[in-house]
Each structure stands twice: as structure tokens, then as C-alpha cells.
Amino acid sequence: MPTTREAVLTALHARLQSLAALTLRDEVLPERIPIAGLIILRDGQPGEPEVTLSPLRYHYQHRAELEVVVQAGTGRASAFDELIAAIAAVLEADRTLGGLCDWVEPEAPATVDLPVEGAAALKAAVITVVLHYSTTSPLA
Numbered sequence: 001m002p003t004t005r006e007a008v009l010t011a012l013h014a015r016l017q018s019l020a021a022l023t024l025r026d027e028v029l030p031e032r033i034p035i036a037g038l039i040i041l042r043d044g045q046p047g048e049p050e051v052t053l054s055p056l057r058y059h060y061q062h063r064a065e066l067e068v069v070v071q072a073g074t075g076r077a078s079a080f081d082e083l084i085a086a087i088a089a090v091l092e093a094d095r096t097l098g099g100l101c102d103w104v105e106p107e108a109p110a111t112v113d114l115p116v117e118g119a120a121a122l123k124a125a126v127i128t129v130v131l132h133y134s135t136t137s138p139l140a
Contacts, residue, residue: 004100004135005046009064011097012104012129013041015090016066021083033071033122037083040067044128049138058138062131068109073120076113080123084109087127101133 002010009025016023021037029040042065049058066087070080088106095104109125116122 003140004133005060005062008062008097008101008131008133009041009043011100012064012131015094015097016041016087018090019083019086021068021086029067029069033069037068037070037079039083039087040069041065042067049135055136057134057136059134060132062133064129064131066106066127066129067124068127069122069124071116071120071122076121076123080111080125084125084127091129097131101131103130103132105130105132 013023013025016039019039021039022034023039023041025041026043027040030038044062044064046060046062049060051058068080068083068087070076070083072079091104091106096102097104107128107130109127111123111125114122114124
């Protein structure tokens with residue numbers, strides 16, 4: 001049986017796989033970016049939990065990261081914007097990931113344009129996704 005942390009991250013990854021962009025988890029950046037874009041889910045850190053007693057519960061605000069990359073010669077900004085909007089729609093459709101967490105809250109993307117020698121430029125961003133969930137143990 002997976003831990004709560006793993007179940008939440010697996011559910012987030014599964015939701016993102018419904019998008020047209022290739023969605024990976026904790027993988028290295030591939031040499032080629034698919035036409036529809038690329039999303040890499042990084043597990044991130046659960047941080048220090050708030051603890052409540054009776055019953056004992058650990059309340060986490062886990063900060064996972066999405067690395068979002070689009071490569072295009074023209075229309076890069078609009079393709080990137082469409083992918084960000086699609087990510088937002090998927091996350092807003094079910095903010096509890098099927099009841100596995102209390103709330104999913106994405107933060108605004110930090111974007112950057114990256115030139116690539118001999119190829120179309122990349123537009124990329126890191127989006128922090130805060131996953132609010134509770135467990136009965138820091139290891140569960």
C-alpha cells in the first residue's frame with residue numbers, strides 16, 4: 001500500500017497525463033520536446049508538518065514542481081499559454097485529486113525563454129503545486 005505522499009503524487013501525475021503534452025515524473029529533460037509540449041513532475045518536498053493531537057495527525061503543505069516546456073519557432077507564446085491553461089483546467093476540475101488530499105493549489109509560473117543553437121527556442125516555466133494533505137505518521 002503506497003504512502004499518502006506517494007498516492008497524492010501518483011494521482012497528480014495521472015491527472016496531468018490526460019493532457020496532450022508528454023508528462024513525465026522525475027525524469028531528465030529529453031533531447032527532443034514533443035510538439036504538444038512537455039511536463040515533468042518533480043516530487044518536491046513535503047516540508048515541516050503542522051501536528052495536531054487527539055487524534056494524532058500530520059498536516060503537510062507539500063510543494064511539488066511542474067517543469068513545463070514548449071518548443072516552437074512561431075507561436076511559442078500562445079502554445080505555452082494554452083498548455084498552462086490546460087494544466088489549470090485539469091487541476092481546477094478536481095482540487096482534491098479524488099479525495100486523496102484536502103486541496104491542490106498551483107502558484108503562478110516563473111517563465112523564461114531559452115534560445116537553442118540550431119533549433120527553435122524553448123519557453124519554459126516552473127509551476128509550484130502545493131498539495132495539502134494529512135497523514136497519521138510522517139512516514140505514512
